[in-house]
Amino acid sequence: MTPTTTSAQEFFARTEAAERRSADEIGQILENPGFGSKFTEHMVLIDWDKDQGWHDARVVPYGPIPLEPSAAVFHYAQEIFEGMKAYRHDDGSVWAFRPERNAERFNASARRLALPELPPSVFIDAIKELVTIDQGWVPPAGSGEMSLYLRPFMIATEEALGVRPSNKALFCVIASPAGAYFAGGLKPVSLWVSELYVRAAKGGTGAAKCGGNYAASLASQAEGIEHGCDQVVFLDAQEHTYVEELGGMNLFFVYADGRIVTPELSGTILPGITRSSLVELARERGHDVQERQFSIDEWRDGVASGEITEVFACGTAAVISPVGRLAWNGGSLEMPDTHEVTMSLRQELLDIQYGRGEDGHGWLYQLV
Template sequence: MTTTSTSAQEFFARTEAAERRSADEIGQILENPGFGSTFTEHMVLVEWDKEQGWHDGRVVPYGPIPLDPSAAVFHYAQEIFEGMKAYRHEDGSVWTFRPERNAERLNASARRIAMPELPPTIFLDAIKELVTIDEAWVPPAGEGETSLYLRPFMIATEEALGVRPSNSYLFCVIASPAGAYFSGGLKPVSLWVSDQYVRAAPGGTGAAKTGGNYAASLASQAEGIENGCDQVVFLDATEHTYVEELGGMNLFFVYADGRIVTPELTGTILPGVTRSSLVELARERGHDVQERRFSIDEWREGVASGEITEVFACGTAAVISPVGRLAWNGGELEMPDEHKVTMDLREELLDIQYGRAQDAHGWLYRLV
């Protein structure tokens, strides 16, 4: 068991909310928490400036963050974030999944957006501090795919206009109880191929988890919804030929001979923590997992010929989702009904995260 260190206790001052929800009130919320709509009673804040570095860590009541209208984040979009979950195990303990990878990715995003890197110890201690004080908001074990969703983020706060990196930043962690991503039960998603918009270009910010990438995907997402689809597939910006990712999920293609292909990380694709975990789990199951460029034509032709037997998407929020339909301007294609590999990998990953299976990889990190 890992406990909060003395240094963490000294670094993070704590101001507890004056009024806390009762156990009954929290219980009613956890019966149907939705996703990202209700937040816990506290948040973690840490400041940065050139003179002091990272300082003034504190746990405070959840609420608005005062910012000057000239704050750099509003004008030059210096903003990065992460997405994680905390899981309740049967013995009442609370764990998260591979948080070191999230800390690494946050810093990779920070380097790309010209923001200061956050020491991983502060990142991990901030998560632990928040979950410790708001542990009551972690849903009980055995309640389906419920969890406490964690959102660490960093924003530029300097009060000045000028196209340059900010001289001050704020790191924050908030949390939201989350039910299953698909409230009506897991079902195959339909995907729209965007031929007008791209998510990221070589040399751009595609590998960074920054809000601008998601903003850039919203117009095509709306186009997909207008065409009866749930998500959008983005192609590469140069040749408009190679599959990259969805608006917030990575893709996998399962072949009849057991091969699994996922688009390689070219610098324009976000390196998903779930993605890397599935690559490892699939290889341990004996699959030849190939990370390579994968064209939209190979997708269409592989499904039409029966060579591709399953397609699935993955990400922190939805875990793993089978793909049921692909549509584009001028056509559409139904995916195979077979989802055995998809569902086996999904069950294995969830069993590790919820403590129902042995964590042979050391991926779990205890919070409480």
């Protein structure tokens, strides 16, 4: 059953929260929402099992999800998720940015983790349903880089300890108002080169957006924090030579001659939607954007020689962040203090997302 054969309103049953927060209460929360710590009043749930397929789509009050201790997700980590945002435009409407790409990536992750694929139309309608009922939580236009962060995810729920793909799953969407990623203003981040750990190997789950990849990055992140760095750079698992990505962001390198290099999607790097959008925008500006292997030595040598003039990271949460310093066991290197291309691309992308600039690609999808 999918909403391609019926309206989304008929497909999704709705149980509204008995007590709703007032506009004033929500307004107080939006004054300082942080990131991922406060949640809207509802969530979307859809069940799947091997016999019935997807069924029982519903919008319900936000709250605990009952699971058996033997649920497969607890034991074999069959879990995937997405990260996206809803943006308020000046006319009061609410939009998502390239949600079809999130739906495509969600299904690619599902295939890799042996979970059921969700029809893209259902994925997008689920987002729309949640944002519609909780639209009062979308920060007002003109409030800086605030948005409503959306977290669709899927978990394996079968009560069984056998090592095999689960015959039951649950799809869920929750939402959390998000303030600007850099509350004190945008500032360059410092990066630690992980030489002890790797994030992913060829044939692994590096290209899937699953919790295990992020869990594998946390020990390195803790190591980086101990050395005074904000994030971690992971190298390839085979040669420990080529730059891959950060724990949750893709990297770009800007050269003095206008070239831009970003590590290629080799199966061990998450195909970021912000990444692909920036590749398109930069090429339209005339930059020679190269997606290829990029070694840590090329990074160090390029900065030292002046060939590399800017380095930035990108992802859904931070959009684009300039990189200010690279550190590793035995040394560190300051990045150039120029961010012209970085900040220009950042502004262009934000203007599209918030409806201030022309969406010449049809990337925006109206939710409300």
